Amino acid sequence: MDLTDPPAATGPDAVPGAHRLLDIPGVRNARDVGGFTTTQGARVRTGLLYRTGWLAELTPEGALAVAKLGVRTVLDLRDPAEIERWPDRLHGLEPATAHHPLLPQDGEDHYGKPLAEAYRLITDTAADTLPALLGRLTEAGALPALLHCAVGRDRTGIAVAVLLGALGVADEDIVDDYLLSNLGLGLLDGVPQEYVDANGVVRVTEVVGPALITGVLAVLRERYGSPAAFLVEHGLGEQGLARLRELFLDPA
Template identity: 75%
Template sequence: MRDVGGFTTTDGSTVRTGLLYRSAWLADLTPEGARALTKLGVRTVLDLRDLREIDRWPDRLHDLAATTAHHPMLPQGGADHYGKPLAEAYRLITDTAADSLPALLRRLAGDETLPALLHCAVGRDRTGIAVAVLLGALGVRDEDIVDDYLLSNLGLGVLDGPQEYVDAHGVTRLTDVVGAELITGALAVLRERHGSGTGFLAANGFGADDLAALRARFLA
């Protein structure tokens, strides 16, 4: 788990800290962990996982007084997206992004959402793309977006070798080190379709007023 804030934007603003955190799933959250989230003021948990994952491994919030919201980042409908090469999975995520990301960002810009915790399963791929689009919309430089994405290699412990995780079907798989090309490739797909990251958002209903509200919420 880490704070999404702290970055400087191209216009010299700063992404506020203490508003949005990113993590892996909360299925193994302990009561002590829930108390730590309470101290951080977390009031919304934003889950990017498949409905099957949520059903099999629901978040355990204990006494955390938080609203939960579901913004799936993979196509729904029964297809098996797990075990695919990551580059292919990232392309699938970009296909879903037109529906999921504008709604997610609009929720983040709202009055009742923050501070919030954003997560998928391991907290790197779906969460990584969502955070990258958010930071891009706020005006954070691409090199900083990539650096933030690559921090998950350290957080997941994969710099010491592949780590096991369990997919939505209960199959144990391995997650390994990722490179910058995955996140830059995903962003390139979104930008090529609409000219820019903000163009992608605008084309899917997240207009200038929405963007202004998001920036007002996150930038200092």
């Protein structure tokens, strides 16, 4: 499966759903995961799960905004080295926190890999991480929750895509949500943005197209039949999937 992308369209008009981006001071790329209609006509509930970039630069004003969202759980997908170097700043907020690193913890430096390779690596090892991560959302009192990695696009994007796919959201809408990160990260002006990884190496974030995330979904379908079947087979179980759908979906 080729996970490379053709040149992506640029400009705010190229990304549907711009109105979904949330203003949380000190946090980039924030939005509600809900609001989509599934292929069966159900609607993904809003106000239950938010996706963002890291909270390491959250301001006191931003903390007030997070508090207004009612966030009870923060799920951090970063590596331990990233968390140690840039811990979340919660300014007195006391959500439950859980760390579910999506990149393999094998001692290798994965930050410099091409995105296609990194996405494939995460997909290949997802059985060890994603069912447990998404299962956390079904625990009593876990919602509303906030899910983040570093910039809220790649690791967060994969986790959200699998969740939405398991809920029955169409690929077109999953792609729209994924591509909204181009706008949420300020990449549509054509100027790549630099960031420093956990090893202190300067990297560049550039605009992405849809093939990275559709490639992840395609791999899961080739191997398991569907994102839902993948989660069921690797630990979530039929009961866990039913609970996830019960929590997140308003029936048609």
